[in-house]
Amino acid sequence: xxxxxxxxxxxxxxxxxxxxxxxxxxxxxxxxxxxxxxxxxxxxxxxxxxxxxxxxxxxxxxxxxxxxxxxxxxxxxxxxxxxxxxxxxxxxxxxxxxxxxxxxxxxxxxxxxxxxxxxxxxxxxxxxxxxxxxxxxxxxxxxxxxxxxxxxxxxxxxxxxxxxxxxxxxxxxxxxxxxxxxxxxxxxxxxxxxxxxxxxxxxxxxxxxxxxxxxxxxxxxxxxxxxxxxxxxxxxxxxxxxxxxxxxxxxxxxxxxxxxxxxxxxxxxxxxxxxxxxxxxxxxxxxxxxxxxxxxxxxxxxxxxxxxxxxxxxxxxxxxxxxxxxxxxxxxxxxxxx
Amino acid sequence: xxxxxxxxxxxxxxxxxxxxxxxxxxxxxxxxxxxxxxxxxxxxxxxxxxxxxxxxxxxxxxxxxxxxxxxxxxxxxxxxxxxxxxxxxxxxxxxxxxxxxxxxxxxxxxxxxxxxxxxxxxxxxxxxxxxxxxxxxxxxxxxxxxxxxxxxxxxxxxxxxxxxxxxxxxxxxxxxxxxxxxxxxxxxxxxxxxxxxxxxxxxxxxxxxxxxxxxxxxxxxxxxxxxxxxx
Numbered sequence: 001x002x003x004x005x006x007x008x009x010x011x012x013x014x015x016x017x018x019x020x021x022x023x024x025x026x027x028x029x030x031x032x033x034x035x036x037x038x039x040x041x042x043x044x045x046x047x048x049x050x051x052x053x054x055x056x057x058x059x060x061x062x063x064x065x066x067x068x069x070x071x072x073x074x075x076x077x078x079x080x081x082x083x084x085x086x087x088x089x090x091x092x093x094x095x096x097x098x099x100x101x102x103x104x105x106x107x108x109x110x111x112x113x114x115x116x117x118x119x120x121x122x123x124x125x126x127x128x129x130x131x132x133x134x135x136x137x138x139x140x141x142x143x144x145x146x147x148x149x150x151x152x153x154x155x156x157x158x159x160x161x162x163x164x165x166x167x168x169x170x171x172x173x174x175x176x177x178x179x180x181x182x183x184x185x186x187x188x189x190x191x192x193x194x195x196x197x198x199x200x201x202x203x204x205x206x207x208x209x210x211x212x213x214x215x216x217x218x219x220x221x222x223x224x225x226x227x228x229x230x231x232x233x234x235x236x237x238x239x240x241x242x243x244x245x246x247x248x249x250x251x252x253x254x255x256x257x258x259x260x261x262x263x264x265x266x267x268x269x270x271x272x273x274x275x276x277x278x279x280x281x282x283x284x285x286x287x288x289x290x291x292x293x294x295x296x297x298x299x300x301x302x303x304x305x306x307x308x309x310x311x312x313x314x315x316x317x318x319x320x321x322x323x324x325x326x327x328x329x330x331x332x333x334x335x336x337x338x
Numbered sequence: 339x340x341x342x343x344x345x346x347x348x349x350x351x352x353x354x355x356x357x358x359x360x361x362x363x364x365x366x367x368x369x370x371x372x373x374x375x376x377x378x379x380x381x382x383x384x385x386x387x388x389x390x391x392x393x394x395x396x397x398x399x400x401x402x403x404x405x406x407x408x409x410x411x412x413x414x415x416x417x418x419x420x421x422x423x424x425x426x427x428x429x430x431x432x433x434x435x436x437x438x439x440x441x442x443x444x445x446x447x448x449x450x451x452x453x454x455x456x457x458x459x460x461x462x463x464x465x466x467x468x469x470x471x472x473x474x475x476x477x478x479x480x481x482x483x484x485x486x487x488x489x490x491x492x493x494x495x496x497x498x499x500x501x502x503x504x505x506x507x508x509x510x511x512x513x514x515x516x517x518x519x520x521x522x523x524x525x526x527x528x529x530x531x532x533x534x535x536x537x538x539x540x541x542x543x544x545x546x547x548x549x550x551x552x553x554x555x556x557x558x559x560x561x562x563x564x565x566x567x568x569x
Contacts, residue, residue: 095375098374235450307372308377
């Protein structure tokens with residue numbers, strides 16, 4: 001299915017969102033293709049082919065090509081967004097070497113070392129459940145559906161550290177609208193890749209694949225970003241390539257990485273960490289300085305920036321995004337629904 | 339090991355025990371630590387890791403020297419290694435108090451240099467409620483502090499004059515607490531990691547093996563004693 005068909009399927013709903021959303025008055029960058037970008041795309045195709053051959057060669061002759069060469073990053077065409085915080089950004093080197101991605105190892109330095117086994121092309125995302133028409137979408141079609149915005153978000157880990165990361169993507173709401181969920185759909189579940197060829201050393205004791213979920217209104221919130229890149233480049237594998245979700249008012253683990261399935265449901269979906277320790281990781285997991293993790297306080301966070309020793313700063317309700325999201329939880333006891 | 343080697347080997351043991359600290363200092367000095375995303379977490383983990391490592395090493399001294407009469411001299415290094423375990427445990431605790439809790443060391447340091455010692459106290463007052471809260475609520479911190487307190491008692495009673503003053507029997511009884519400290523250390527590690535993480539397993543297995551070796555030894559001794567009596 002092409003990007004065009006996807007747009008047609010979206011019908012009027014996506015148009016309404018576009019008019020009312022953050023992208024008003026801008027010409028879709030897909031309509032104006034700069035010359036160099038066109039040639040870049042060509043070279044990308046050639047490059048991809050070369051990489052494909054390279055990857056095969058690597059399989060046959062280990063050590064012929066360094067894995068980094070095969071997983072060279074691709075620059076993204078991005079437009080600026082008003083959803084950008086002024087905080088100092090975390091350096092790329094730190095944001096890409098300090099990751100929780102347990103499929104590649106439980107130490108935060110493991111994913112950067114091990115995630116090179118993840119093959120992000122070809123890649124499809126299967127959309128099913130309570131939608132008008134279940135379908136399987138190619139990652140490149142998905143990426144081109146809307147212009148990629150660069151948004152600088154605060155990222156708060158449940159482990160009481162935080163980063164400030166420029167993510168590249170478009171609102172998840174636009175994609176969801178295009179999928180035409182049925183009125184009975186109340187939740188959306190994200191399932192991550194768990195193929196043994198991509199993740200040969202997944203630790204045991206976890207109910208793979210990684211599963212996360214959002215209430216549909218949360219997923220439709222304009223802050224919720226369907227993310228393909230960071231720092232203006234395609235996502236490094238350890239950061240959840242080729243596609244992930246970023247909901248900045250929630251703890252980091254709510255943001256599923258390397259998504260292969262999106263399922264619309266009428267019941268709250270299972271989520272991996274909630275299954276493992278429900279008292280530590282709630283379904284909502286909104287950033288909340290007044291609800292402690294059983295093993296540490298959530299009132300403060302170590303802000304990982306360019307300084308040698310991270311400063312400890314107070315954690316803000318909803319990670320500082322209360323204005324945009326608090327309304328969704330107005331009737332809820334957030335100490336109970338943590 | 340010939341007795342005359344002991345002073346030289348002691349120098350070696352000192353050097354080996356200081357390697358983890360020197361490595362941290364070098365990483366700080368070269369800026370490598372600053373390039374790490376979360377150096378506080380790294381320092382906490384390193385000091386905790388080497389505490390457990392040295393504690394278990396000191397516990398391994400006795401079973402190892404029982405393997406062969408020539409290894410008897412190893413006892414001369416047990417106190418040294420044990421004290422280094424306490425040293426790293428103290429660094430670990432200091433990391434928690436001064437880096438992990440949110441104590442603003444740069445500000446306090448700048449205040450001290452400017453002659454305003456009050457900043458140190460002010461910073462302490464700012465983080466004390468957090469620390470107290472942790473002590474009250476979090477069992478992995480409670481068991482960690484418990485382990486450190488045991489090590490403090492062991493370190494305080496480690497000088498030879500204390501041994502003489504206490505008498506060998508009482509001293510030995512007190513120093514079996516080292517097993518409690520090691521168990522508490524392992525429990526501290528298990529309670530702190532996320533479910534599914536098995537990083538504390540190697541230490542736990544080593545500790546179990548050391549405890550078993552001790553039990554096996556005393557069983558063997560009793561059994562031999564009985565045989566001798568019969569004969």
